[in-house]
Amino acid sequence: RIPPGKKETEKIKRENMEDDGKVKEEALQIIGLYQDLPRLAVFDLDYTLWPFYCECCFEDEIPYLYPQARGILYALKNSGIDVAVASRSPTPEIATAFLDKLGIRSMFVAQEIFSSWTHKTEHFQRIHRRTSVPFDSMLFFDDEDRNIEAVSKMGLRSILVDNGVNLGALRQGLSNFYQKSSS
Template identity: 75%
Template sequence: MGDERVKNEAMEIMGLVQLLPRLVVFDLDYTLWPFYCECRSKREMPKLYPQAKGILCALKDKGVGVAIASRSPTPDIANTFLEKLGIKSMFVAQEIFSSWTHKTDHFQRINRRTQIPYNEMLFFDDEDRNIDAVSKMGVTSILVGNGVNLGALRQGLSKFSQIVRLQKETNKDGKEFQKNQVHQKRRRNKSSTIFETVKDEDQTDHVSQFSPKLKLVLAKHITKQYLQTEGSQHSLWRSL
């Protein structure tokens, strides 16, 4: 399948999801290309996985940024290969350095450089330990078994869309809960104020004119202590 055809299919896949990441981050070795940089020579001509370039081009045309997070110990070779492949300029961030942090350092640098939140990123990598570490940062992360391809892209975009939608629903529910709590507190305060106003003997004549709903609210605010003190024959209680 040629690059243009892959690109078109990738565009179709992106058109099927409602929410797209702002940034897609790729590992290099065994994710974009099928080898380890440190095992190759700068003089060689590298090759990407068959569908990698078409996917990169589709993301760029769709306005989605792309970046690199690689723990390669030979960044000079990696950069040379990116230039030879003609894709180096496509990446808004290129963090290529050896690290024991399983790429959390890489993503912190990418975040500082791009100012894009972790939960708006999608990440592809071939190592479980990197996927686990970066996922804990809030990045939607996908493990690839044979390089990045259309299947991995579809899986990643679907997972990203589901996670973001769930986050929005959770935030909405949380805000709605807080709103209800405030509303209930205001109702309680208002009811208490009404009760304090009418509990005086001189105001009980007005209580009989209240609606059944308001009477119920007032009844709930007559405490056991008040009833025990005043007795069940209190005129306010009788009027309810």
């Protein structure tokens, strides 16, 4: 799917900005329910943080996030949980430009954006080297089963998202993380 035109994008931006604060507050409440939290939350980009494949876009287009994504990112950061990106995009320059345009690139302690046939295991090796966070202290959000299965074998807690990252996915991810940490 290709991002909408400029007029449509401005409307989406306004709606999202109004909701970001509400989502952040609700996400902070969800995070507050758990004593054992991940040290690092890692996000795929395409169909996880934004609802399109960036390789189908041009660098000069105006990107947008799923409605609850920005508020969740801010809540994680406010709670002391670092965030990172692991994307197999064949167009890392477009993905990086979109993160810049969205004003969120600086939020991520690691950005591993490159095409790979390893189902993101290489991405996580690099994230681990960069952050020194153990795999079992990471929580990963992605829209593809194959990526979830591959990195789960490395000890990561992962959550499959259907319609982008949202409060339900955050709740489920933190619950899964807590249950596995407690056992």
